[in-house]
Amino acid sequence: MRKVIVSMNVTLNGCMAGPDGELDWHYSRWSEDMARTTSAHLGEADTILFGRITYQAMAGYWIAKGRDMFDAREDADFTEMINGYTKIVFSRTLKTTAWQNSRMAKNIAKEVMALKRQSGKDILVYGSGKIVTTLNELNLIDEYRLWVHPVVIHGGRPLFKTNTPLQFTSKTTFDTGVVLMSYKAGLQI
Amino acid sequence: MRKIKFQIQVTLDGYVAGPEGEMDWMTWNWDDELKEYVTAITEPVDLIILGRVLAEGFIPVWEQRLTEFGPEDGAEKMVNTPKVVFTKTMTENPWENTTLATGDITEEVCRFKNQPGGDIMVYGGARLASAMIKNNLIDEYHIFVNPVVIGKGMTIYNDLKDRLNLKLVETRSFPCGINVLVYNPAEK
Numbered sequence: 001m002r003k004v005i006v007s008m009n010v011t012l013n014g015c016m017a018g019p020d021g022e023l024d025w026h027y028s029r030w031s032e033d034m035a036r037t038t039s040a041h042l043g044e045a046d047t048i049l050f051g052r053i054t055y056q057a058m059a060g061y062w063i064a065k066g067r068d069m070f071d072a073r074e075d076a077d078f079t080e081m082i083n084g085y086t087k088i089v090f091s092r093t094l095k096t097t098a099w100q101n102s103r104m105a106k107n108i109a110k111e112v113m114a115l116k117r118q119s120g121k122d123i124l125v126y127g128s129g130k131i132v133t134t135l136n137e138l139n140l141i142d143e144y145r146l147w148v149h150p151v152v153i154h155g156g157r158p159l160f161k162t163n164t165p166l167q168f169t170s171k172t173t174f175d176t177g178v179v180l181m182s183y184k185a186g187l188q189i
Numbered sequence: 190m191r192k193i194k195f196q197i198q199v200t201l202d203g204y205v206a207g208p209e210g211e212m213d214w215m216t217w218n219w220d221d222e223l224k225e226y227v228t229a230i231t232e233p234v235d236l237i238i239l240g241r242v243l244a245e246g247f248i249p250v251w252e253q254r255l256t257e258f259g260p261e262d263g264a265e266k267m268v269n270t271p272k273v274v275f276t277k278t279m280t281e282n283p284w285e286n287t288t289l290a291t292g293d294i295t296e297e298v299c300r301f302k303n304q305p306g307g308d309i310m311v312y313g314g315a316r317l318a319s320a321m322i323k324n325n326l327i328d329e330y331h332i333f334v335n336p337v338v339i340g341k342g343m344t345i346y347n348d349l350k351d352r353l354n355l356k357l358v359e360t361r362s363f364p365c366g367i368n369v370l371v372y373n374p375a376e377k
């Protein structure tokens with residue numbers, strides 16, 4: 001069955017954003033080798049899930065990127081993938097989806113279980129803390145890829161809300177001090 | 190000047206204990222590689238700093254282990270290394286090889302740092318660690334990330350009023366599922 005994989009930047013104290021959604025702690029530590037790894041992960045997927053906020057933040061950027069004819073080759077590959085893949089945004093309020101190959105859905109459980117039963121490549125979840133919480137409660141997440149940044153922020157928004165056992169699978173260390181830690185969800189056997 | 194090391198068990202979401210101090214999430218079956226790592230970072234330590242709450246468990250448990258199981262697995266080192274226990278409430282010292290510290294944490298710690306000697310190890314608990322992190326007294330963080338998230342619990346970062354930037358020194362993965370992340374303060 002296809003895997004649902006959550007990819008998220010987090011602080012050392014488990015936050016995915018500052019108290020007002022700030023992500024400045026993460027931009028300053030993003031590097032080219034991290035972008036290459038992200039691109040490789042995207043290459044193993046064909047579907048991306050979003051909440052409304054992350055979707056709206058990313059859609060405008062990538063629509064504009066798609067029209068840029070003078071992009072570096074690597075960036076262009078990433079743009080082609082992210083624009084070409086199926087994108088599903090879970091929202092009760094969003095009216096339209098302008099980003100190509102994207103559509104809205106409301107019932108997370110039904111939608112994601114149906115996707116998992118279909119044949120295909122990995123299903124990625126980018127950002128979207130609320131969607132991650134719901135997917136975790138429904139036991140629909142197969143893997144977490146956490147980009148742990150060397151910073152502690154005050155009063156931030158925690159990624160995890162509930163107790164979840166995990167199984168460590170792999171780790172990659174980057175020059176900016178970010179450690180990508182991957183875990184399978186569920187109990188060790 | 191002596192180096193102050195801090196060794197702490199955390200969940201992947203950064204907690205050091207459950208809301209009521211629960212430690213049942215910890216990985217207990219350490220593999221030999223992890224035991225060797227811990228022995229290596231403990232070896233140059235000749236002073237242990239503890240908070241009072243942790244000390245009440247830590248000191249008798251290691252003494253009991255030494256009596257029951259002998260000096261292996263660090264028991265001899267833990268019992269024989271001199272300790273300082275920070276407390277605001279204790280007046281009588283029930284422990285051997287231990288002194289009580291009741292003054293200002295920064296002043297006391299700087300005094301130990303300036304004395305000749307080996308490394309100083311801080312094991313917590315949460316309140317002492319919070320105060321030491323807030324006052325930037327740690328030179329080397331050894332954060333043992335256990336393969337679990339608990340969603341809520343006690344942290345060692347509560348006293349921080351601002352962001353804490355760290356510098357990654359090393360990462361180690363161990364077969365039992367624990368990852369050790371080693372950091373220095375970014376500004377040192």
